[in-house]
Every structure is written in C-alpha cells, then in structure tokens.
Amino acid sequence: MEGLRGYGLIVGMWIRATMAYRTSFFLMLVGNATISGLDFVGIFIMFRHVDALGGFSLPEIALLYGTSTVSLGLADLLLGNTDRIGARVRDGSLDTMLVRPVPVLAQVAADRFALRRLGRIVQGLAVTGWAVAAVDVDWTAGRVLLLPVAMVAGAAIFAAVMVAGAAFQFVAGDAAEVQNSFTYGGNTMLQYPPTIFTRELVRGVTFVIPLAFVNWVPVLHVLGRPEPLGLPGWAAYASPLVACVVLVPASLAWRAGIRSYRSTGS
Amino acid sequence: MRLHVPLWPAVAAGGFRRYATYTTATVAGVFTNTVFGFVIAYTYIALWEERPGLGGYDQAQALTFVWVSQSLLAAGALIGGGFQEELQERIRTGDIAVDLYRPADLQCWWLAADLGRAAFQLLGRGVVPTVVGALVFPLALPGDPVRWLLFLVSVVLALVVSFALRYLVGLAAFWLLDGSGVNLMATVASIFFSGMVLPLTVFPGAFGEFVRVLPWAAMLQVPMDVLLGRHAGAAEVAGALGFQLGWAAALLGLGRLVQSAATRRVVVQGG
Numbered sequence: 442m443e444g445l446r447g448y449g450l451i452v453g454m455w456i457r458a459t460m461a462y463r464t465s466f467f468l469m470l471v472g473n474a475t476i477s478g479l480d481f482v483g484i485f486i487m488f489r490h491v492d493a494l495g496g497f498s499l500p501e502i503a504l505l506y507g508t509s510t511v512s513l514g515l516a517d518l519l520l521g522n523t524d525r526i527g528a529r530v531r532d533g534s535l536d537t538m539l540v541r542p543v544p545v546l547a548q549v550a551a552d553r554f555a556l557r558r559l560g561r562i563v564q565g566l567a568v569t570g571w572a573v574a575a576v577d578v579d580w581t582a583g584r585v586l587l588l589p590v591a592m593v594a595g596a597a598i599f600a601a602v603m604v605a606g607a608a609f610q611f612v613a614g615d616a617a618e619v620q621n622s623f624t625y626g627g628n629t630m631l632q633y634p635p636t637i638f639t640r641e642l643v644r645g646v647t648f649v650i651p652l653a654f655v656n657w658v659p660v661l662h663v664l665g666r667p668e669p670l671g672l673p674g675w676a677a678y679a680s681p682l683v684a685c686v687v688l689v690p691a692s693l694a695w696r697a698g699i700r701s702y703r704s705t706g707s
Numbered sequence: 708m709r710l711h712v713p714l715w716p717a718v719a720a721g722g723f724r725r726y727a728t729y730t731t732a733t734v735a736g737v738f739t740n741t742v743f744g745f746v747i748a749y750t751y752i753a754l755w756e757e758r759p760g761l762g763g764y765d766q767a768q769a770l771t772f773v774w775v776s777q778s779l780l781a782a783g784a785l786i787g788g789g790f791q792e793e794l795q796e797r798i799r800t801g802d803i804a805v806d807l808y809r810p811a812d813l814q815c816w817w818l819a820a821d822l823g824r825a826a827f828q829l830l831g832r833g834v835v836p837t838v839v840g841a842l843v844f845p846l847a848l849p850g851d852p853v854r855w856l857l858f859l860v861s862v863v864l865a866l867v868v869s870f871a872l873r874y875l876v877g878l879a880a881f882w883l884l885d886g887s888g889v890n891l892m893a894t895v896a897s898i899f900f901s902g903m904v905l906p907l908t909v910f911p912g913a914f915g916e917f918v919r920v921l922p923w924a925a926m927l928q929v930p931m932d933v934l935l936g937r938h939a940g941a942a943e944v945a946g947a948l949g950f951q952l953g954w955a956a957a958l959l960g961l962g963r964l965v966q967s968a969a970t971r972r973v974v975v976q977g978g
Binding site (some may be wrong): 462465468469472473475476479480482483486487489490491493494495527613614615616617618619621622623626629630633637638639642 | 729731732734735736738739742743745746747749750752753754757758761885887888891892894895898899904905909910911
C-alpha cells in the first residue's frame, strides 16, 4: 500500500513534468501510437495479397493484434521503465533509490513515467474495436467480458516478464534488450495466430513463459477456434490465474536481485 | 616525437571501441535480433506459402531478407540509436561550440565516428543472427564472392545514407532544441520505409513504386536486393548502387548546407 502511494506520487510528478511541454507531449503521443500501428499496417498490406494467414482472416488477426497490443501497452505504461535498472546499476543512481522511504520496485516502475505510452493502448483499443465489429462471432455476455479480463491479465503477465527482466539485470548488467525480446518480441508473436508457428515454439510460450495466456488462449476461445495444444476448455478463462502464478516467481526474483545488489560505489 | 595517426581512421576506431565496450548490451541485442528473426521468419513462411513468389522473392529469399535485415538493423541504426541524440544534446547544452572550434569538420567527424560504430555493430550484432537463421532455415545466401563484395559495398553506401539523414535530424536541434519529436518521426519513417516491416517490393501499386525511390529504400531494401541477386547483370547492379550513391551525395550535400546555415546563426545555450 505504501508502495502504491509512493508510485502514485512519483507518477503524478512525472505527469506534471510532461504536461509542461504540452505540444511535445501530444506529438510524442501520436508518434507512439503510429510506431505501434506500423505493425498493423504491415499486416494490412499482407492482406492485400492474401485472404487468410495461417487460416485466419484479417478481422480475426486484428482481434489477436488488438488485445495483445493493449496488454503490452498497459504493462509498458505502468512498468515500462523497469528496463532502465541496468543503466541505474551501472551509473550508481540506484543507490539514491535505496535510501528513499518507498519500495525500490515502485520507484523503478514509476521512474520517468511516460504518459505518451497511452498512444499504444489507444491504438490497440481502436484495432480491437474494429475487429470486434468486423469478426463473425456471436457476442454472448461471457465472450464480451472475456476480452477486457484477458487484456488486464495479459498486462499482468507482461508485467511479470518486465519485473523478472529487471531482476535479471542485477546479475547480467545492462541487458534491457533481453526483456524487450520477450515483451516486444512476444507481442509481435501474439499478434499472429499460433497456427503459423512451430509446435515447440507454441509450447514454449504456453508452458515456459506463459505468454499464450495474454491473448491466444482466451481469444481463440472467443473466435471459436480450436486451441492448438488441446488445453481444456476452462483454460480460456485461466489468464487471471496464470497472471497471479507468474507474478510469484517474478517478485521472488526481484527480491533476490535487490538483496544481491552491490553498489558500484561511484 | 609525435606519432601521426590519420585523423578520420582514428575517430572511426574510437567509435568502434566505444561500442565494443558494452559486451552485455551487445549479447542482449543479438539475442533480441534472433528472437525477432524467428518470429518474423514464421510469419513470412505463412505469407509466402499462401502467395509463393510474392514481391519477386521465393520463400528462401524472403527468409534471407528476414535474417539479414535483423543483422543490419543495429548497424544502420534503423530503429533509433546512433549518434544523433548525442549531437542534439551537445547542441542543447552548448558543447557544440567547442566542437565547432576544433580544426576538424563537424560532419566528417560524426561520419567517421558513426561508421566506426556501424562497423562494430555489423560484426558484433550482424554475424550471429544470420548464422542462426542459416542453421535453422533454408536461406538463399549466395555462394558467389563477387555478390558478397557488391553487398558489402551496398551496405557501406546504406550506412552513409543512414548517417546523412540522421545528421539532418541531429542538426534540427539547432532550431528545435528538443529533438525528441523529430527523432520519433525519423524512427517511424525508417521503420516503415526501409523495408523492415515488409519488403518494399511487397508494397502495392503506385505507393510501392513511390516508397522504392525514397532514401530509406537505400538503407535496407537495396542492399538486400543486391545480396539476393535481384538485379540481372552488371548494369542493373550499377544502377542500384548509383541510386544509393545519389541519395548519399544529395543528403550529405544538404547536410553541409544546413550545417553552414545553422552555424551562422548559432547562439550558444547555457553558460
């Protein structure tokens, strides 16, 4: 709770600082949404040449794309700067955080909070909205509800990857790119249907790093598509549970990382 | 006795060594490029199975495009990185005044340093992804050493075009002071128009023809086409390299004009 309060205070400070340069902020917001949207433009161009990719139509892939993008966008907005921890270890500025009366994780997560990352979320929501309207699905209450639940649970799964990645940097040093390859790279993968990837890869992102629960498992259920690994039907609703489960090792890794931290002394 | 080292090679070597220092970051970057290589490779396999021969490539050529472009991203600074933010910071803080006093041309200095950086990232971040890709997927890498040599020439020209454009982006700070907006726009353009999202040959119709003559095409699409042997005969290869050379000369020239305009009105910030 104390951590949340500290997080809120730091975030509020960064938002006020951002709003001092309003024009710059709106430009960055639009730029953020555009960069995020380029992938979808790529998919759109692909569908100028084909009617289906891996057996999935454009609206179906758009639903996968939109949900994964919103999840990553939420995690990126709330925790995205945890990957700067390696740089902070290197230049010694993490020491300042250790003496402040706010949990280090809250400080690291709120560090340079970038409101412009709303751009990705808005762009993802827009694609999701279009997909929901265009896709041929009988929208029961359960299916409608499953989408936002999966988005939030997916954000928590991405958040766990970010926290574990930050912990890894205590050991490896400035290795921000490793967690980026699981978050951004994972997001790129989840934007496409699992049918185009090899079975081993799908297994890996289901059972090892359970990114499949961000959107594949729930959204395939919404689309009425078979789940490629033959998971039981209730798995479609299991994303929140999976999110809670993966946050445990991530937070343990973080604790271990911060305990083992030795300052550079500079 | 003073040891005379030629200036520009020394600056380039400095750029190389500077980036070579960060081993962990390099390894992490290689890891990322490889992960993205796998993900994109499978999407291309699906696409090219659906439409064989799309954009004039067969599937092996499309996969080669994926892996070699992942190898060139860091060297060409196509998704950010490079020197331009540092130049902007020096302009914003006023350190640029010191640079302008030096008996070395500003543009040549940064060009040499950036080519040094690119040379390291070509080796440090370029080799492994392509090797991994070649081990796992059937790639259409040429066996002809001449083709590799032409590819290398094309890559060097691509790096110069990339530098020349980013130099203009950097100089924008003389007028804007805060470069973050223009940097973001420059990144958007280079991600999309270089062929990184999809090969430019896949872009449809008149829009496709338009994007293929923009300078960003010279940064990734042209070297890839040279490597894949899409140009029939010496004349077409010369045309492709000439296209790159033309953009390099035009953008470097524009950079000089902007540089002289900027330095004539330079007001040093800070104190």
